[in-house]
Amino acid sequence: METVFDKEALPRDGSPARARGTGGPARGTDTPQSTIAASEPPNPPAHGARVSIVTRGIVRISAVSHGSRVCRRTPAAIRRADPEVYLLALLRHGRQGVEQAHNHASLGPGDLVLVDSSRPFDVRAEDCDTASGSVLLQFPKRLLPVPEPRVARLLATPLCGTRGVGRLLARFMTDVADEPALYTLDDHARLGHVALDLAAAVVAHHADGEGAPASGSSQHVLFLRIVSFVDRHLHVPELSPAAIAAAHRISTRYLQRIFRSHGTSPSAYVRHRRLDRCRRDLADPAMAHLPVHAVAARWGFTRPAEFNRAFRTATGMPPGAYRVAAVAEDVPTTGTRPRPPTPVGPPGRPAATTWQRRLRTA
Incomplete structure (x- = not known):
């Protein structure tokens, strides 16, 4: 301290x-x-x-x-x-x-x-x-x-x-x-x-507690199921509002209405959660061996330029600068020990048939 x-x-x-x-x-x-x-x-x-x-x-x-x-x-x-x-x-x-x-x-x-x-x-x-x-x-x-x-x-x-x-x-x-x-x-x-x-x-x-649906309502329970599903599939590039709606057998319009009652939209929620996971990886010294584009790809961003724009909009700085600023606060000035490689987590883009099976079994 x-x-x-x-x-x-x-x-x-x-x-x-x-x-x-x-x-x-x-x-x-x-x-x-x-x-x-x-x-x-x-x-x-x-x-x-x-x-x-x-x-x-x-x-x-x-x-x-x-x-x-x-x-x-x-x-x-x-x-x-x-x-x-x-x-x-x-x-x-x-x-x-x-x-x-x-x-x-x-x-x-x-x-x-x-x-x-x-x-x-x-x-x-x-x-x-x-x-x-x-x-x-x-x-x-x-x-x-x-x-x-x-x-x-x-x-x-x-x-x-x-x-x-x-x-x-x-x-x-x-x-x-x-x-x-x-x-x-x-x-x-x-x-x-x-x-x-x-x-x-x-x-x-x-x-x-200030106007959202009651925690026991069927819509709120469905919202919790949907956000849990989204968090489990953030690494899948095809995670679109249409895919999320299909996985839960509801219309895209109803999906939009559910998220609107919580002050956001399906696309904004997915983007925020993906950026949050990227932010964590970029700030983690154990993940320093991964280049920025690989961190982005881990969480469903397949276009580096699009990721850079979204990250800058969300945090006020480009991902590379964020990594430097975050890690600089945490690495010791001397005696830094080598770290073993960290598993990169979810693999790359799954085949379309695999993704369709996931939707059917969600």
Whole structure:
């Protein structure tokens, strides 16, 4: 675990805050202190503030402790630098109030809350006599497979972290933060993927509660069957809306309607899931021996140019640059051990007759 911001270590002469180990100002675009160090407290906090990175990578987990005044992110601070990330916090100690997007959450230990770095927000401890402690999950907004308008309704609202999928995420974040020494640098990217999946499950769970079909309805059950089928066949290039509909003996129009009720379309869902698998492989140091086009082909992208455009649109950078940025956070600077080749997973394009048999037996 690396401490990147510690108020107790700041100079007493009023000079600017600096991130430990950088020799310069805290970097707002790639570390979780981007929102904490950018706060504008009207009064000095009663307790110190500390941010320690637990895992590095595109998705980051950090341990945060802070005093009576935590953070106010202003429009001016957003204009200066916006990393365009979601911050999902698990409160472990103390009580906090969070305001964003006309919502207000009063949080106690075990609560989760989601905030958006692109919108002003205010976070403060509600018990000024007790320091607060949180575990913070930070990830790019583009990687969350939930439409942004549906996410916006959940900003600064309490999300339960003591039962269901919320409890799974909270326990995972707590375990990782409590024992960071157990995880190697190569583990960090993989832990980030797990955290992102759990975070997506929590957000989708609460977003689905705001107008999606009831979980026991026949349409919702069919939707779950369809997305499970899609996830099992992502490597098949012929995975089109027509093929998915035929496999479930429904019309393409009805398939479109089912996905529309969940804020997406069959083609968009397939593309997102394929890009998500490619993103994971590109960030995994153990997959570094595979060229980018081979990673794309593993997950059904048969045209490299089309894959490059889709990946850039989804992540904001080309796949090669994403791989460099992700792996650079996780490889040790010295003593890198050789890794055995990793099986490349599903084989190439199946024969048409095989694919037709899969559709008939789905």
